[in-house]
Amino acid sequence: MNNKRRIWLWMSILVTFAMVLSSCAAPSTPQAQPVATEQPTAETGQAVTTEAPQPVATEEPTQAVSEPKVLIARLPKDIGNLDPAFIVGSEDDTVDRAVMEGLIRYTPDGKTANQLVESITPAEDGLSIDFKLREGIQWQRGYGELTTEDVKFSYERFIDPNLDAVYKDDFASLDHVEIINKYEGKIILKEPQATLWTTTLPMTSGLIVCKKFVEEVGMEKFKTDIVGTGPYMLKEWKPKERVVLTRNPDYWGEQPYYDEIQLIPIDDDKVAEVALEAGEVDFSLVSLASVDRFQSDPAYHVDLTPTNNYSWIAMNVENPKLQDINVRKAILYGIDVPSILTATYMGKAPQARALIPPGNLGYWEDAPLYERDVTKAKEYLAKAGLTSLDLNLAVNDVTEFRTWAEIVQQNLAEVGININILPLDSSTYWDLGIGDKGKDVELVAMNFSAMPDPAWFTMWFTCDQVGVWNWMRWCNQRFDELHKLGIKTMDPAEREKIYIEMQQLWDADAITVWITNQPLAYVSKATVQPAMYPGGLCPMLRDFKATE
DSSP states (O other): OOHHHHHHHHHHHHHHHHHHHHTOSSOOOOTTOOOOSSEEOTTTOOEEOOOOOOOOOOSSOOOOOOOOOEEEEEESSOOOOOOTTTOOSHHHHHHHHHHOOBSEEEOTTSOEEESSEEEEEEOTTSSEEEEEEOTTOBOGGGOOBOOHHHHHHHHHGGGOTTTOOTTGGGGTTEEEEEEOSSSEEEEEESSOOGGGGTTTTTSGGGBOOOHHHHHHHHHHHHTTOOOOSSSEEEEEEETTTEEEEEEOTTOSSOOOSOSEEEEEEOOOHHHHHHHHHTTSOSEEEEOGGGHHHHHTOTTEEEEEEOOOOEEEEEEOTTSTTTOSHHHHHHHHHHOOHHHHHHHHHTTOSOBOOSSSOTTSTTOOTTOOOOOOOHHHHHHHHHHTTOSOEEEEEEEESSHHHHHHHHHHHHHHHTTTEEEEEEEEOHHHHTTTTSGGGGGGOOEEEEEEOOOSSTHHHHGGGSGGGBTTTBTTOOOOHHHHHHHHHHHHOOOHHHHHHHHHHHHHHHHHTTOEEEEEOOOEEEEEETTEEOOBOGGGOSBOGGGOEEOO
């Protein structure tokens, strides 16, 4: 489907969706949850039928029922897997953290605070953590009360070898969770773990899942159907169309502002911008190139957020065409990164030089900056015994990465490297490097986001991530050893040295062309006050409200 047809299709969906909303007096009923006509009594548990009360005539004018407060927000792509141990992207984080909760959480000001616990206390030796749950917190959909059994189940599943959780490194030092009683427990560690307090317990891996629900529905259904203790419930998911969250009426804490949140997956920034300006969405990520336009319009509020995003062109070192480091260096020197930044981001995104961006522990300030040098690129290609080479460059089929690809194609043609651009839809793209089929990848434009800890940058590129998220298929044993050491090292200065050495190993093997650590531009209607997680990773939906 070409781009024009894609845009018209998206706009048709959005307009139709808006017409449906405007014609309804109340939110739609979740498909998989029919409303019961009989309710059990508290005393007997038996179903009883009740008659609806009859309206009483009155001369007083009836008060108008207030319309539900609905927020419509864009998701950059559809959800992939809502299981906290297997999330695919920030879209899953966004939904999970609105529905589920952890022992602690990040607040909108970037600080951590207790959430499901009254207290949580680490031991002086860093080998255990005592916690006391708040009493009476109920699971959604009638699954009973939150207890330490749920905490034990939630955390120990990450270290279950049979589960083989993608995010098992988040609990790398966990030995087990000890249950003291219904509300009190102790997290027992094999060794200290610095990342527990920055990216595990307050983020998605630290969310508590309902043991009874997961065991009842099974792993496959749990990917797209969740219950939690949070302020919103997952009401509906229509693949590639919408995710609907509705207010949890029995939430134990402060109720959120919005009664319902509708999340619309829109892959392309430009299509999302059209929807935003047409009034079909209230909040969206937009392209950096469009920031000035929205900033000049008082109908919108723009948050230009520094992030932990990192973007690069990956080179598959297992592919026969790219096994020779001289070929990889030819590509490295052949690409004009500043031209990509100007054409794609209008100069609003900085050039990246290494894995960990500024502002993070482990930032390599002295990382080399590779400037385009066609002569040097041709010399490296000649060292590989080549005068020309044909390569595929796979990209997510959106404006941002198509622009990258076109410039790379022009640049490398001057070196003697012919680039065939492979634009892929979102679902196909994110499956590209998984498993053995990843061996066929040649070049691929990539963009990851990270939580605020250096281990979250390095964890995807260890040897055991080959065929998972390590699409360069690069395996370096020293890198792996340092990754494990960095997780258990508590001294920040020592950790910094570890992560800089890891990036030096990466750079020496010339496996990537770094592009940018681009900020993200979030635009909302002037009536919406958004909130973001640290590093701009994803919207904090539970804390969205109207502007005052």
